[in-house]
Amino acid sequence: xxxxxxxxxxxxRYTVRSVARAMRLVQIVADGPADGLPxxxxxxxxxxxxxxxxxxxxxxxxxxxxxDGQPGPRYTLGTGLIRLGDIARGQxxxxxxxRPLLTELSDLTKMTSRLxxxxxxFPVFIERVDGPGSVRFHTPLGQxxxxxxxxxxxxxxxxxxxxxxxxxxxxxxxTPRTSHTITDLDxxxxxxxxxxxxxxxxxxxxxxxxxxxxGAAFFGHDGTVAGAVSVTGIKxxxxxxxxxxxGQAVRRAADRVSEILGGPRNADRVMADQPGxxxxxxx
Amino acid sequence: xxxxxxxxxxxxRYTVRSVARAMRLVQIVADGPADGLPxxxxxxxxxxxxxxxxxxxxxxxxxxxxxDGQPGPRYTLGTGLIRLGDIARGQxxxxxxxRPLLTELSDLTKMTSRLxxxxxxFPVFIERVDGPGSVRFHTPLGQxxxxxxxxxxxxxxxxxxxxxxxxxxxxxxxTPRTSHTITDLDxxxxxxxxxxxxxxxxxxxxxxxxxxxxGAAFFGHDGTVAGAVSVTGIKxxxxxxxxxxxGQAVRRAADRVSEILGGPRNADRVMADQPGxxxxxxx
DNA sequence: ACAAAGCGTTCTGCTCTACCGAACAATATG
DNA sequence: CATATTGTTCGGTAGAGCAGAACGCTTTGT
Numbered sequence: 166x167x168x169x170x171x172x173x174x175x176x177x178r179y180t181v182r183s184v185a186r187a188m189r190l191v192q193i194v195a196d197g198p199a200d201g202l203p204x205x206x207x208x209x210x211x212x213x214x215x216x217x218x219x220x221x222x223x224x225x226x227x228x229x230x231x232x233d234g235q236p237g238p239r240y241t242l243g244t245g246l247i248r249l250g251d252i253a254r255g256q257x258x259x260x261x262x263x264r265p266l267l268t269e270l271s272d273l274t275k276m277t278s279r280l281x282x283x284x285x286x287f288p289v290f291i292e293r294v295d296g297p298g299s300v301r302f303h304t305p306l307g308q309x310x311x312x313x314x315x316x317x318x319x320x321x322x323x324x325x326x327x328x329x330x331x332x333x334x335x336x337x338x339x340t341p342r343t344s345h346t347i348t349d350l351d352x353x354x355x356x357x358x359x360x361x362x363x364x365x366x367x368x369x370x371x372x373x374x375x376x377x378x379x380g381a382a383f384f385g386h387d388g389t390v391a392g393a394v395s396v397t398g399i400k401x402x403x404x405x406x407x408x409x410x411x412g413q414a415v416r417r418a419a420d421r422v423s424e425i426l427g428g429p430r431n432a433d434r435v436m437a438d439q440p441g442x443x444x445x446x447x448x
Numbered sequence: 449x450x451x452x453x454x455x456x457x458x459x460x461r462y463t464v465r466s467v468a469r470a471m472r473l474v475q476i477v478a479d480g481p482a483d484g485l486p487x488x489x490x491x492x493x494x495x496x497x498x499x500x501x502x503x504x505x506x507x508x509x510x511x512x513x514x515x516d517g518q519p520g521p522r523y524t525l526g527t528g529l530i531r532l533g534d535i536a537r538g539q540x541x542x543x544x545x546x547r548p549l550l551t552e553l554s555d556l557t558k559m560t561s562r563l564x565x566x567x568x569x570f571p572v573f574i575e576r577v578d579g580p581g582s583v584r585f586h587t588p589l590g591q592x593x594x595x596x597x598x599x600x601x602x603x604x605x606x607x608x609x610x611x612x613x614x615x616x617x618x619x620x621x622x623t624p625r626t627s628h629t630i631t632d633l634d635x636x637x638x639x640x641x642x643x644x645x646x647x648x649x650x651x652x653x654x655x656x657x658x659x660x661x662x663g664a665a666f667f668g669h670d671g672t673v674a675g676a677v678s679v680t681g682i683k684x685x686x687x688x689x690x691x692x693x694x695g696q697a698v699r700r701a702a703d704r705v706s707e708i709l710g711g712p713r714n715a716d717r718v719m720a721d722q723p724g725x726x727x728x729x730x731x
Numbered sequence: 732a733c734a735a736a737g738c739g740t741t742c743t744g745c746t747c748t749a750c751c752g753a754a755c756a757a758t759a760t761g
Numbered sequence: 762c763a764t765a766t767t768g769t770t771c772g773g774t775a776g777a778g779c780a781g782a783a784c785g786c787t788t789t790g791t
Contacts, residue, residue, distance in 0.1 A: 195532055224471070253524075733790105738785105
């Protein structure tokens with residue numbers, strides 16, 4: 166009838182509609198309550214008829230992606246996803262290897278430490294070790310975090326060329342998360358220069374009110390950035406004089422990851438971009 | 449090639465073909481090498497044309513289930529699966545809560561301990577804690593294990609009615625894994641009676657040569673079996689006189705899980721089965 | 732207690748989409 | 762340089778996926 170349907174469907178070229186719907190279904194269940202969602206809710210959220218949602222859900226259930234009727238007739242995520250997630254983590258070069266390293270860092274800093282890989286410039290955390298007696302942060306794994314408002318993200322950005330920074334940030338958007346979030350490119354570039362000279366990145370309540378993070382990048386054998394290590398804590402618990410001490414500890418941990426990967430340490434790496442600067446005219 | 453196509457497609461009622469193919473695609477990538485598979489291999493393994501495989505792979509990639517072109521033009525599992533696996537584990541009632549309990553058990557027994565949930569009678573391990581200096585077993589998480597040849601499986605079976613045991617084993621098949629595997633129902637029933645009187649199950653090289661496991665079931669608030677705790681070790685390291693001691697330690701750990709869930713301990717639970725009863729209770 | 736609304740499930744037919752195959756470009760291999 | 766594979770593009774067509782209505786069943790309201 167009318168021309169403008171919102172149509173929250175994700176459709177690039179070569180997209181299979183039913184598969185896309187099925188994946189959205191999984192996302193819906195994942196974002197739903199822990200005790201699952203009934204079929205009607207799925208259909209509603211998907212914007213399809215019940216019969217369609219049923220077919221999709223049944224198919225996914227047959228593959229263990231969903232699970233039906235554990236607490237009543239509700240769909241929850243299936244155990245097959247645990248398996249796939251485990252394998253996916255194993256396929257990444259890091260993860261298991263770096264766990265002890267994170268444990269060590271958590272013990273030392275008494276904070277929650279995490280390891281992120283670089284996914285097209287975005288940090289994706291794949292491992293987490295909570296500190297002794299530390300507050301448990303709700304930090305989901307496997308999710309893309311924002312590059313400009315997280316310590317890991319900024320640590321990664323700081324290793325890239327101005328052009329790459331522009332591209333990644335253009336894709337992600339400099340969304341304000343708190344009143345401290347850096348929202349313009351020039352300020353961000355300034356901040357990244359500071360990150361480079363310090364050897365670590367500081368997220369000072371830029372992503373969440375009252376929370377700070379320290380992050381440092383690590384590199385693969387080809388010298389390109391592979392990810393970042395970060396620690397997270399409550400701002401109130403952090404005396405200013407400890408920032409550098411903790412930051413250096415994070416940097417050392419990141420350098421040890423680089424070592425495992427056969428990459429250069431933060432201090433030794435030569436920036437591709439640096440002084441001369443190619444096309445970083447202000448946009 | 450004439451009439452009987454093998455057609456390894458999974459097709460129950462209400463199955464969406466393209467979604468089923470997409471899921472098989474994910475499985476193929478998961479079972480493939482860690483550095484991924486090229487598109488042609490995917491098409492070959494799927495039994496479809498390249499263009500179809502491309503559409504499916506592109507769609508999955510858009511949702512983070514697959515990842516394209518990290519080491520060359522190859523598909524690997526995506527980081528979205530790590531996220532979903534993490535959430536799936538969180539949706540399960542256990543997991544995080546029981547981790548310290550497993551750690552304790554690993555410290556005590558010096559063995560790898562694991563926690564399985566009961567998935568339609570099958571044990572599915574969702575958490576693993578390696579013992580101090582113990583051998584790292586290749587024990588994938590989220591995968592259905594065999595009920596009759598694993599300690600966790602037998603611990604679970606031992607809590608069920610004879611009818612249920614028959615059904616689960618009929619579905620799983622009493623496949624021989626080693627020369628010690630129990631392959632007939634009567635012997636298995638005998639063994640399960642022993643499990644009940646001991647309070648724990650012993651897998652004596654029944655699933656893998658040279659490996660033994662000890663397992664004990666735990667129960668939900670409604671008294672039905674919810675899963676099992678187990679420890680794994682090398683047969684040669686196990687003096688016969690320690691079997692009972694370790695088994696009781698496992699049983700105690702399982703009982704503590706039951707306690708967390710508000711369920712009965714192994715000793716207190718009344719069996720539904722026993723001579724007269726036929727109980728298939730309905731919800 | 733009944734009514735009413737909601738749930739999950741089944742079925743049929745129409746529409747449109749997912750699939751194949753062929754042709755293309757871009758690499759790897761000899 | 763030739764040859765074999767790879768990834769990509771594009772249409773035509775068969776057939777699969779989708780909506781909708783109708784069916785029991787359980788739950789909710791009064």
